[in-house]
Amino acid sequence: ATYLLAxxxxxxIFDGKLAEVGRLLSVTVAHEAxxxxxxxxxxxxxxxxxxxxxxxxxxxxxxxxxxxxxxxPLLPIPHQAEGYADIAMNGETWRALAIRxxxxxxxxxxxxxxxxxxLVRSIIAKIVFPQLLALPLATLLICWGxxxxxxxxxxxxxxxxxxxxxxxxxxxxxxxxxxxxxxGEELNAMFSRLQDALERYxxxxxxxxxxxxxxxxxxxxxxxxxxxxxxxxxxxxxxxQLIAGVDRTSRLVEQLLILARIDPEMDRLRFASVDLSAxxxxxxxxxxxxxxxxxxxxxxQCEAAVHTRGSADLIGIMLRNVIDNxxxxxxxxxxxxxxxxxxxxxxxxSVQD
Numbered sequence: 414a415t416y417l418l419a420x421x422x423x424x425x426i427f428d429g430k431l432a433e434v435g436r437l438l439s440v441t442v443a444h445e446a447x448x449x450x451x452x453x454x455x456x457x458x459x460x461x462x463x464x465x466x467x468x469x470x471x472x473x474x475x476x477x478x479x480x481x482x483x484x485x486p487l488l489p490i491p492h493q494a495e496g497y498a499d500i501a502m503n504g505e506t507w508r509a510l511a512i513r514x515x516x517x518x519x520x521x522x523x524x525x526x527x528x529x530x531x532l533v534r535s536i537i538a539k540i541v542f543p544q545l546l547a548l549p550l551a552t553l554l555i556c557w558g559x560x561x562x563x564x565x566x567x568x569x570x571x572x573x574x575x576x577x578x579x580x581x582x583x584x585x586x587x588x589x590x591x592x593x594x595x596x597g598e599e600l601n602a603m604f605s606r607l608q609d610a611l612e613r614y615x616x617x618x619x620x621x622x623x624x625x626x627x628x629x630x631x632x633x634x635x636x637x638x639x640x641x642x643x644x645x646x647x648x649x650x651x652x653x654q655l656i657a658g659v660d661r662t663s664r665l666v667e668q669l670l671i672l673a674r675i676d677p678e679m680d681r682l683r684f685a686s687v688d689l690s691a692x693x694x695x696x697x698x699x700x701x702x703x704x705x706x707x708x709x710x711x712x713x714q715c716e717a718a719v720h721t722r723g724s725a726d727l728i729g730i731m732l733r734n735v736i737d738n739x740x741x742x743x744x745x746x747x748x749x750x751x752x753x754x755x756x757x758x759x760x761x762x763s764v765q766d
Contacts, residue, residue, distance in 0.1 A: 414543040414547075415543045418542070419539075437469075437482075469485060469523070471520050472489070474517045486502075492521055495512060497510050505526075507524065507525055569584070569597070581604045583605075625669075628658060635651055684722045684724065685723075686721075690753055693751060700736055703740050707745055708745040709743055709748070713753075715754075739764050748766070749764065
């Protein structure tokens with residue numbers, strides 16, 4: 414609409430320019446006719462709405478007024494230098510142009526600046542009018558589009574806020590636009606991780622309850638036996654059994670805690686090159702005091718550094734468990750040998766009691 418209105422406006426302006434040239438030609442033709450005593454008829458031209466015919470004067474070298482438009486003053490237009498200038502005449506502001514003809518005559522043209530301002534206001538009004546109509550419509554369309562675009566996010570917000578801590582089923586990604594589908598995928602991935610963590614938690618609590626039920630019952634029995642003991646020897650024996658039961662329960666709790674630590678690490682397990690000989694040496698050194706307490710000879714046989722690929726933490730847990738079992742369940746005076754050998758890429762680790 415703006416293009417069509419602008420095209421129509423420019424076309425009208427050029428029509429006005431043709432009318433201006435025609436009006437000026439009519440002045441010169443009438444002047445020539447009078448000089449040759451020809452008949453001069455009234456002006457036939459119809460004034461165009463964009464016709465702003467300037468007034469002009471033509472002065473000879475001697476300062477004689479040779480030609481002027483009917484509405485031009487008899488006195489010189491107050492514009493002395495050649496070129497453009499803004500002048501004041503008859504209480505109005507005019508835009509004037511003074512040029513020198515090739516034959517020496519001086520030509521001065523001028524028209525009111527108010528006519529220019531009126532033309533500018535007319536052009537601007539016709540260009541701005543479609544914009545004034547379009548802006549409210551565009552505003553309504555933008556508001557409608559934004560509200561419609563936010564509907565999937567509002568659904569996503571309601572879907573998440575209405576869930577409890579156990580509702581971890583996946584979101585329906587088909588209801589989400591492409592722009593936020595990645596967010597939905599990440600939320601589903603997080604729900605999967607939370608579901609796995611919840612399952613590990615339930616599995617751990619179930620295992621812990623099952624494994625601790627019998628040891629705790631045994632501790633209660635030993636405590637009751639110590640309470641009912643008729644002699645110091647019976648009480649000492651019951652207390653010894655109670656301490657042993659506490660040690661076994663502590664060992665069981667330690668194993669359960671190791672299980673709780675290993676389980677989530679399996680999902681993000683990353684293999685890397687590890688120094689198997691250094692890990693084994695650290696574990697043997699850490700358990701040497703337990704071996705001394707049971708009068709067990711703990712020996713490490715490792716001729717050179719051995720590397721393998723795996724998880725250093727999980728390998729350490731595995732070695733501690735195996736070597737600790739060997740110490741714990743071997744009789745006093747036994748020997749436990751930890752041997753590390755083999756090719757660099759195919760190591761062999763053995764624990765013998």
